[in-house]
Amino acid sequence: MIPELGQFALILALLLSVVQCVLPLIGAHSGNRALMAVARPAVAGQTVFVVAAFAILTYAFTSQDFSVAYVAQNSNSLLPWFYRFSAVWGAHEGSLLLWILILAVWSVAVAAFSRHLPADFMARVLGVLGFISCGFLLFTLLTSNPFARILPVPADGIDLNPMLQDPGLIMHPPMLYMGYVGFSVAFAFAIAALLGGRLDVRWVRWSRPWTNIAWAFLTLGIALGSWWAYYTLGWGGWWFWDPVENASFMPWLVGTALIHSQAVTEKRGSFRAWTLLLAIFAFSLSLLGTFLVRSGVLTSVHAFATDPERGVFILVFLAIVVGGSLLIYALRAPRVAGGEPFAPVSRETALLVNNLMFACAAATVLLGTLYPIIGDAFSLGRISVGPPYFAFMFIMLMIPVVLLLPFGPFLKWRQGNPVAAMKSLLPALVTAVVATLLAWLLVGDLPVKALAGTAASLWVGLGILLFALSRWRKAAPGRRFTPEMLGMICAHLGVAVFVAGVMIVESTSIERDVRMVPNQGVEIGSLTFQFEGVHEARGPNFTAEQGTITVTEGGRTIATLHPQKRQYMRNAQVQTEAALKPGVFRDLYVALGEPVGDDGAWAVRIYVKPFVRWIWIGALLMMLGGFVAAADKRFGVVARLRDTSPSARDGSANSPALPDPESPLPNPGT
């Protein structure tokens, strides 16, 4: 009975999403305030039902209701309680419901924190969000109902994919979806501005913190996924250029361009049409990502749903959203375009280069990801595009970004002084070059890539610190750093840390696959890895063959590692659990392959990964920067979070701007 209530709740949510989409858009078009006012209650009602549906599915998992097909497929009576929660989004149907839930949460937040904006603009924003929600609810109900029953009721469930029984998975999809879905706000804002035919700087300012928060969540989600892949998949890699990874990376790249171009539009009024276009692309790529993951058109390491019917639905939905929004853009963009002029050397130009590079990077990743489909469609053969393509293209496009990044903050809006900027940055340049030369002379056999990475990292990191210092000297106490500026500094420091991590780990990692008999040792540099043998171990729902490897350095034991080969009880699949000793400057990473031969020998992977943590520390700094910048007083989010009543407006920031310039009037130009 209870699962049917869940389905009923989803149907009601679908009806309310139609209401949320249609009535406010008609109201905004015809100037009918009553219809516009429907938006907020519809959002609230829809959210209640979506939350109810999600809670019911969670309950089905925690109460082990195996009459629900989805639960029977993805849970089992031995599954530990915390994985019963994360199993809710462990497969296709549930992760779709999670997507809808997060969209509902974002919609409620938008509805709650936007009371100071013109009614017709907000009606359009919420209407567009309603349309997206409607599409996904329809998709869930028609093709992937999580509440479908199974008869006869199985005695026990099959099990959650062992790959997913991991703390990393608990947080990875929700964070990723917070990012994906968060871009729907920027998208809805862009469509609303285009439909209204006006782009007010106030509205851009309003949308910036939303985009920053979505981007920060997406950064965190991708970093978690990369970290998870690093220690779960047992290959010790942190990024594989797999189609599904690319699917999350493309919105991130466009989102990065978007947060920079939004800053220009808000502060200078330039790049207006471009900002709107980026917002459309960021969300379209999020949808495309869903399509790639869900449809199974691409062979990927984690394409876990392969159902052509679902693929066709998402493809049609994608065509409507992308095609429709681009059509609206084509018709209306000339109306909102325009902006202030700027000199060839100015902060605008620097940000333009950033935007071009990130947009190109997204395009090349898109091309490489879709090329196998294109090849298939035109019968060019079964092609796959290798990781070297992506790595080469990406590094090429990011070189100018990294080299020019420190100039950005030193260049003034409109007209920058390159000589002065270079003079300010000279210490960073000198230090980077000298330190790299010293490293080369002293250590000697470092690869070029590692040296280049160190130099680039120092250049960016010191460049940003120099900017912070000059700001500290020039500005009066108390007005030195706005949160927006602090966020920028933090995120750019993250870039420096990330660059160092990537370049060093990619060029100086030691990876050895060796055959080891018990009590055999392998020497890597000053480290000795001693294989002690393998014995049986037990977990709550698995048995494992557990190896013991002692790592010594200079006669001192620095780590005892226990890599496992797990056999889950309800699953024939064997799962490798790598064991690692993390460290700021190097990770020791050991994984078991398989038994080879009769003498107790095993194939063992032994990796030493210097600076690998810096990759994720860098990503976390970027994420932190996104959140800090979103908290800037000018955006008024903090003020509004403190008191969400309409009267609590941050006067200096939001300039209440009453009376509404537009709302009582019919839509211009329609």
Place this chain on the structure above:
Amino acid sequence: MTPTRKRRLIIISLVLAAVAVAAGLTVLALQQNMTYLYSPSEVEAGEAPTGARFRLGGVVLEHSIKRADDSLQVDFIVTDRFHQMPVKYTGILPDLFREGQSIVASGSVEDGRFVATEVLAKHDETYMPKEVADAIAKAKDTHAAEPGGSH
């Protein structure tokens, strides 16, 4: 020139330059990193490039896995149930690698043997990569078309 025109000119030239560079690099990089997938039957028929890298898709033949005693070298046979291709690989095989499992190996042919540098077996034990399934279906069709090729 008015400031607006000047700005537009800057933007357009930057865009064009970026597009040209990106397009050039992309074509170059794509050409170098594209690998095609072939089934053992196609390799047998000489369709696969000799000396160049490609991917071999098929099923690991039952009782064909042989390990070396002193290294991580593994020899096995990949089949599409019509033709067979011996494969040599040195390293650790994925968890799902076993007899009867469909795999994709990348590498090149040396002395009539496929020397793999990477072996992928997909995450789901029942799942066959679409491209491998296609390759096997194609081999089946070719085989059926051959005179006396009933199987």
